[in-house]
Amino acid sequence: PLRPPATPVPPPAATKPPPAGAVTVQIGAFSSAEKAEEEWSRVAGKAGLTAKQVQKLTNSAGKTLWRVRGQAADADKACKAILAAKGACEVVKK
Numbered sequence: 001p002l003r004p005p006a007t008p009v010p011p012p013a014a015t016k017p018p019p020a021g022a023v024t025v026q027i028g029a030f031s032s033a034e035k036a037e038e039e040w041s042r043v044a045g046k047a048g049l050t051a052k053q054v055q056k057l058t059n060s061a062g063k064t065l066w067r068v069r070g071q072a073a074d075a076d077k078a079c080k081a082i083l084a085a086k087g088a089c090e091v092v093k094k
Helices: 035-049 075-084
Strands: 022-030 050-058 063-072
Touching: 022 035, 022 075, 035 050, 035 063, 035 075, 063 075
Parallel strands: none
Antiparallel strands: 022 063, 050 063
């Protein structure tokens, strides 16, 4: 039998490259991907974060967390905005 043509899969949406001199900040580690996305939505705009990174991590005890990071042109300014919104912020050292 003839198969219908395969539907092409669009490439993943490209995130903007971080600005020159951008630093990575972590805004938390959450118990679910949904909570991680909610926190990103809540604070990223206030802090001017770009280049969202959500990483699934599993520790040796089998507990899974979703770590959320983004890029900021000015880490101090971004963290102050996140903290003012009752969030958490940590600059990630390379």
